């Protein structure tokens with residue numbers, strides 16, 4: 001007898017498994033952030049990313065990723081006639 005598949009699993013290729021995404025490092029504001037490249041803590045912080053001042057490793061800001069890409073793009077506005 002065949003083993004029953006998981007009832008909640010969607011069609012093959014559309015399943016999202018966070019465990020397969022891997023390890024994601026982010027820069028957290030107001031916390032000590034050690035660079036994954038060199039271990040130092042001097043950062044140049046932008047609107048979306050922070051860059052290590054020594055080895056130029058760039059990390060996404062945790063606050064920017066929690067908001068998604070909402071702040072980067074504007075919607076389409078019709079041209080006034």
Ligand SMILES: [Zn+2]
Pocket residue numbers: 035036037038039040052053054055056057
């Ligand atoms: Zn570094």
